Amino acid sequence: MADWQEIPGGVTAPKGYKAAGIAAGLKPSGAPDLALILSDVEAIAAGVFTTTQVRAACVDYCRQQLENKHNARAILCNAGQANAATGAQGWADAVESAQLLAQALQVPAESVLVASTGVIGQRIKMEQLRAGIPQLVAAASDNGSEQAAAAIVTTDLVTKAIALETTLDGRPVRIGGICKGSGMIHPNMATMLAFVTCDAAVSTHLWQQMLSRAADQSFNQITVDGDTSTNDTLLALANGQSRTPAITEMGTEAEKLEAMLTEVCIRLAKAIARDGEGATCLIEVQVTGAPDDASARQIARTIAGSSLVKSAIFGRDPNWGRIAAAAGRAGVPFDQTSLRIQLGDFLLMEHGQPLSFDRAAASAYLKQAAAGDYLKTDTVLIVVDLGDGQGKGNAWGCDLSYDYVKINAEYTT
Incomplete structure (x- = not known):
């Protein structure tokens, strides 16, 4: 029998997280297209990214940030434009996106991670994004996971979210996640876009190791069409707000947490495969x-x-x-x-x-x-x-x- 139970709330189920999703005008359809995940405090951050040689600016930006600083407060995601194969201006747009959100949140730019999804070769519509950031921040709430999940989709038919809870050292610990993906699914790292939140306290190196192993058993094991995306990104935050003792090495509590993290990733990965473009089963x-x-x-x-x-x-x-x-x-x-x-x-x-x-x-x-x-x-x-x-x-x-x-x-x- 599993050591966890499913609970509602997605990425805002763990303590100390808010989320939001709005329509900023990035998609021609007018559908929601800008999402925010925000930790109340600085969180340990880990990531797994696409290994393709043609990468979106957001991928290189996040990899650079996590190499220099293993903490983050916020994740910003735009849908509609992949901002991949967009050259120097695409990189500048990714940097500006992080800076704009950082200014609105009054946090360092280094505490913001960014992700994009949409058509390759198209830059982010920066005018709309600049106008949307204040509205996005104002919309952030501790029950905003559903709105964030809706704002990151492209050809997806359904939103994808999960949250699980277990007990560590006698206290509840939660992991939540949202993801998107329907086509161009054959990851060689993680998934199209997936964001995971956790309220346990975990050391930097251990959290990254746990996430990489979880990706190997979940997102790296799904395929829809054999095509790997330029934007594949899996980001995970752990903010310690459950007030459980810090996990710094493998042991019973670490194994229990990793098992739940892996289960969250598997549930999200299966939801992507199930929602494959044109799929019936x-x-x-x-x-x-x-x-x-x-x-x-x-x-x-x-x-x-x-x-x-x-x-x-x-x-x-x-x-x-x-x-x-x-x-x-x-x-x-x-x-x-x-x-x-x-x-x-x-x-x-x-x-x-x-x-x-x-x-x-x-x-x-x-x-x-x-x-x-x-x-x-x-x-x-x-x-x-x-x-x-x-x-x-x-x-x-x-x-x-x-x-x-x-x-x-x-x-x-």
């Missing part, structure tokens, strides 16, 4: 019997990201050969005579040999998942066992539908 791939956990995660992600597997699931075709082929090309050695593949309750292959199964019933299982409750029962489960290894890992993706092509063919037109 979530795909969860569970791999066991691998040489180690990293190998298992690699195979799981390869299967979840296979266009052939994704297309078969959209077509409600239980074509297990595509699953086997994807596992085989993942770059992890294994004995194919030990391969076992299961789709839901249907055992399709065992000891490397195909089995007879009810194809019509398996297809109906896929149809049922597509017709399921968007938030609860729309999962297609693929279980792959490779043999006697101790490694295990999961990955999440979605099916590939006609609508994915339509959405992205018309993205800027």
